[in-house]
Amino acid sequence: MIGGGIAGLVAARELSAKGLRVLVLEARDRLGGRVWTDHRLGRDLEMGGTWLHWVQPHVWAEVTRYGLAVTRGPRPEQAYWLAGDEVRTGTLEEFMQLIDPGMRRLLAGTMRWLPRPAEPLAEPALAEVDGFSVQDKLDELALPAEEYHANEAAWVGHFNAPLADGAFTSALRWTAATAGSWHLMHEASAVFRLAGGTRSLVDAIAADAGAEIRTSTEVRRIDHGPDRAVLTTAAGERIRARRVVVTLPQNILGDLEVSPPLCAGKLAASKEKAASKGVKVWIRVRGPIEPFFAYSSAAHPLSVVRTEYLGDDDAVLVAFGADAARISPDDCDAVTAALRVWRDDLDVLDTTGHDWMSDPYSRETWMMHRPYQVTRYLNAQQQPEGVLHFASSDHAGLWAGFIDGAIESGLRTARELATHLTGAR
Structure with a gap:
């Protein structure tokens, strides 16, 4: 299993339950992939994927399975938006x-x-x-x-x-x-998120996976034949496997050395890259404040901001922008200036985030396709190639780009692989 994100962990759990021996190799020093709960600004914050809902069937089944609590941010009491250069205010x-x-x-x-x-x-x-x-x-x-x-x-x-x-x-x-x-x-x-953070879901699946899990183990190359594959890690270790599940995001899949090469559809999608290249910023401001949300336009470095946590003397906002190259989540002055599009009365205390576009193990945020990519490449992205199988939220059927999509893809791929190895259905 190459990758210890949600898709990889779910696939590992399902395959282990079939009696198969599973090894998960994760390049990062943590599990979760593009979902990551980290303690910053005095709270447990989601650096990546966050929200879920009961209309997302796969993730809601996991919430039920593990008895995870779901919560939400405060309801906005005020709204801000732009009409040309004029700021309008009103209700949600x-x-x-x-x-x-x-x-x-x-x-x-x-x-x-x-x-x-x-x-x-x-x-x-x-x-x-x-x-x-x-x-x-x-x-x-x-x-x-x-x-x-x-x-x-x-x-x-x-x-x-x-x-x-x-x-x-x-x-x-x-x-x-x-x-x-x-x-x-x-x-x-x-709107809705896990009360214990996405970490609670990652930890629950990992504990249930029944697999050997190694972090800080980057796979650099795959050599595969009709019956077996050999994985070479960054440390030079060679690992043999009957089957391999690859869970790398679209934008970096093409960087992996694979011999024989992956099909043209997978490689073309990876070369074109996904559309999403934005930024997610967490902002701690002096409180108390009334919860609000605000929308600007695509021309601004931050297009959306809203209150996610309220404290007695502070609040934490979450904001999004279309292009990570335009603003750094760690640049407090730039973030403060971006907020002034709507309001100049907020005292910004600190900001944080993660640059997923520069992260060597993602190079993308959540999956949003470019024109033509769905009809040209989705089928190829989902298909196995010999002993190689592929799982990722990026090419899920229903909620692509969401935690739900990662779970769906992990389940589908595990079923497919188990059928090949054991004939189980």
Whole structure:
């Protein structure tokens, strides 16, 4: 098992339960991959994947299995958004009413294009819209300026990317997963989280995995044949295996030396990279404050910010921007300046985050495809190649890019592999 993220740990657990001997090799000094709870700013904060929901079937089954508690951030009492250069204020309900017409028009054909969202390639007509970006389809609506920028900022927050880079099909897939309801999609992707942090889920699966797990063990090369593979680590160790599950993210899969090489579809997707290249920033401000959220536009280094934790004398905000190259989560002055787009009354005490785009074991945040990538590459990304099998939230069927997608992919790949080795179904 190459990778000890959620997909790899789930696959390891399922395969061990079939009586197979499993070895997990994780390059980092921790498990979890792109989910990572770390203690900063006086709280346990999520550096990566965070939110989940009961409409996400695979992760909710894990929540039930391990008896994990779910919580949420404080409900916003105030909203800020931009109308040109003017800051508007109101309630959450008023903002939702503002973006509702645009959201409904943009997503009106969702269930036509994706009638079976767990199998996005089952509908051949999806190819008709896969070449469009979200920017393309948003521009077609010719919305009034205030509505346009509000919708734009909301989608930048979802995509963690410039909208010209993000495939319209990614927006459709998120919305199809909630039966066409953009309101439910918005809630499912950004409200509820584990009370014990994603760490609680990672630890529970790892403890249940029944596998040998090694951290700080980077695999540099795979040589594979009809019946066996040999993995070479950065330390020069050679490990033989009957089957290998590769869980590397799309953006770095092509960097792994594989002989014979991986198929053209996997390599092309890795070379093109995912659309998402943004930043997630945690911001501690002096309190007390009323919980709020704010949207700006794609032109600003931070497009979305909201209150996630409230204390007696401080609060912690979480913010997102479309391009990690434009702002560092550790640059307190730059983050303070970015917040002034909406309000200049916040006393920023400290900021933090993780640069996933520079992380050698990810080079991406959560999966949002570029135009054409779903119809051109998704099938190839999911397919085994001889003794090599592939699991990742990046190429899940239903909730790609989410914790749910990682679990789905790990389950699918484990079943596939076990069938090859034992005939079990």
